[in-house]
Amino acid sequence: MALAVAVVLIHYETLRLTSLSLARLHMSPRQRILVVIGAAFFAHLVEVTLYAASYLALAEVLGAGQISGLPLAGFYDYFYYSMTTYTTLGIGDFAPMEGLRLLTAMESLVGLMMITWSASFTYLAMEKFWKLH
Template sequence: MLLVTFLIAMTLVALTFVMHFAILKFLAREIRNEGSRLKWPLLTVTFSLFVAHLLEVLLYALAFLAIDMAGIGGLQGAVHSSHATLADHFYFSIASYTTLGIGDIVPLGSIRLVAGFEALNGLVLIAWSASFTYLMMERLWRIDGDE
């Protein structure tokens, strides 16, 4: 079971890395494009990255739900009913991804390993987004300041 959980976690890491890379590449290309119709490129970057992170959190939440439904792990604590809902898994996923770790909902079984991977993955992706945003700010504000 540990190998299956490890493979699930690594698949999620790979999917979120590829997804994040594609979004960053698209944003960089769109901003670099001279004919771009973006009126507020930095706001577009920030909002797009926020949505990207929410989608990545949702992928983990769906995996948590699948693990829970398979009976090899679950959530315990302040869940809505005797069986955790997608909303519970999404909330737990946000807390894990951001490394907030509130502690009102705790993982049991195989979800623990995936939650650990999600925390490390979230740290990397949030840092990547912060770096990208900084570089875009530096580039865009330098251009605006020269005019």
């Protein structure tokens, strides 16, 4: 649960700082939209990385569970698993076991919320800046 709160706070602060910065940036509307999308993308990557590090720590360090289908279980593998979970893509080549099942479910829920939040934020920014074209 603490990880979900951390992710929400990261997302909130990223979007808040982006919103505050947009007014001060001397850029075209198109460039401002790119800043919005870039900031949201950056936030998502940070959040996925936090989840990947958590999976790695829980599975490899604490032995609290494992992910079936994960061959060598390096950070890249956990990052890939986290990315497919966060986006709710869920390709199905990996499956959480034991203590990682709840974290996986939480990441899917939080990821869906953060993605829709980013989409809403981008829509509002486009609505504001589109008129300036």
